[in-house]
Amino acid sequence: MSFSDKAKNKADELTGKAKQGIGDATDNERLVAEGQAQETAAHAKQAGEHVKDAGRDVRDAFS
Numbered sequence: 001m002s003f004s005d006k007a008k009n010k011a012d013e014l015t016g017k018a019k020q021g022i023g024d025a026t027d028n029e030r031l032v033a034e035g036q037a038q039e040t041a042a043h044a045k046q047a048g049e050h051v052k053d054a055g056r057d058v059r060d061a062f063s
Contacts, residue, residue: 005045006046006049009045012045013039013042016034016037016041016042018035020032020035020036020039022035
């Protein structure tokens with residue numbers, strides 16, 4: 001996973017957490033849900049990148 005991908009995914013995760021916090025503070029359920037969705041999407045992207053990295057490691061081990 002490239003550094004820029006990691007940074008973008010982390011930024012999305014932190015933005016989602018911030019939205020959740022603001023939503024909690026203002027009793028805005030929509031903002032909380034939006035933040036949770038954004039954070040979950042960032043985690044899924046990170047997991048996909050880790051799978052790709054693992055696949056490359058396996059391929060390189062057999063090369």
